[in-house]
Amino acid sequence: MLPFLILIGLIVAAVVSQPRAPASWLLHKLASRGVGAASTLGVFILCLAAFTAYKHEFSQMVPFFADQFLARIDADLHFGDPWRWARALPVPGIADRALYILYSQLWFVVLATVVVVAAWLDDASKRQRYFLSLITTAVVLGVIVRLAASSAGPIFYDRLFDPDRFEDLIRSLKASDSGPDTLLITDHLYASYTTHRASIGTGISAMPSFHVAIAVLNALFLSSLNRRVGALAWTYAGVILFGSVYFGWHYARLFLDHRDRSDMAL
Structure with missing residues (x-):
């Protein structure tokens, strides 16, 4: 997938940076930033592999201890489980499927595309700031906070704690258009967790x-970089925000914390 994702990222960057002559921009970039960008992408791939391995190992090192506390606080703050509010909305089957694709399948494609765009960026200060922010987010949120509040999330609650606490969530997922596919992902992640076998994308963390x-x-x-592209990116971030509650992956009370910490990294 990597050559395909790099191509997508380059095309997006060309269209955004020089919409009237994207091909000329692309040729110039390959000549001026080819080696540096390739090195950056190589480091990114190595870091991604390392992050996945460590994320998998963290659940073995520090058991999931915070779920019961987080679930209780979450329900108190929202006058009930947030996923119930999300699933009370009249989401058509086609929208449910689209949400699943945007949340579960396109997230890494979007990340890889943005990384490619950043790697080929001429503005060194913006390029460095993005990668420094990405590293800081991974270390602070993905390592430090992950260990300090180890939790699996509502969608794994029945397997690790109480089979009845989020029984309605699992039943709702099974009855929805994309719910069975979501549960297949949880089966894969849980199997990786129980068998201690890591692969790209595994590791449980709520x-x-x-x-x-x-x-x-x-x-x-x-x-x-671009207001219109930024507006699309913020819309996508809102979709991810909603999807993480809608599918039961995360606790809603933490969303603002994530946004604040990402701003701080920048």
Whole structure:
């Protein structure tokens, strides 16, 4: 997938940077930033592999201890479980499927595309600020806070704590258009957790939501480059925000914390 994702990122960057002559921009970039960008992408791939491995190992090192506390606080703050409010909305089957694709399948594509755009960026200060922010987000949220509040999330609650606490959520997922596919992902992640086998994308973590943090970070970055692209990025971040509650992956009370920390990283 990597060559395809790099191509998408380059095309997006060309259209955004020089819409009247994207091909000329692309040729110039390959000549001026080819080696540096390739090195950046290589480091990114190595860091991604390391992050996945560590994320998987963290659940073995520090058991999930914060779920019961977070679930209780979450319900108190929202006068009930937030996922109930999200699933009370009249979401058509086609919108449910689209939300699943945007949340579960396109997230990494978007991340890889933005990384490619940043790697080929001429403005060194913006390029460095983005990657410094990405590293800071990964270390602070993905490592430090992850260990300080180790939790699996509502969607794993029945397997790890109480089979009845989020029974209605699981039943609602099974009855929805994309719910069974979502539960297949949880089966894969749980199998990786129980068998101690890591692969790209595995590792269970509800607090904090790296999904949400990266979507907001990318929105901040793209907004600094182009207002229209930034508006699309913020819309996508809102979709990720909603989807993390709608599918039961994360606790809603943490969303503002993620946005604030991403701003701080920038």
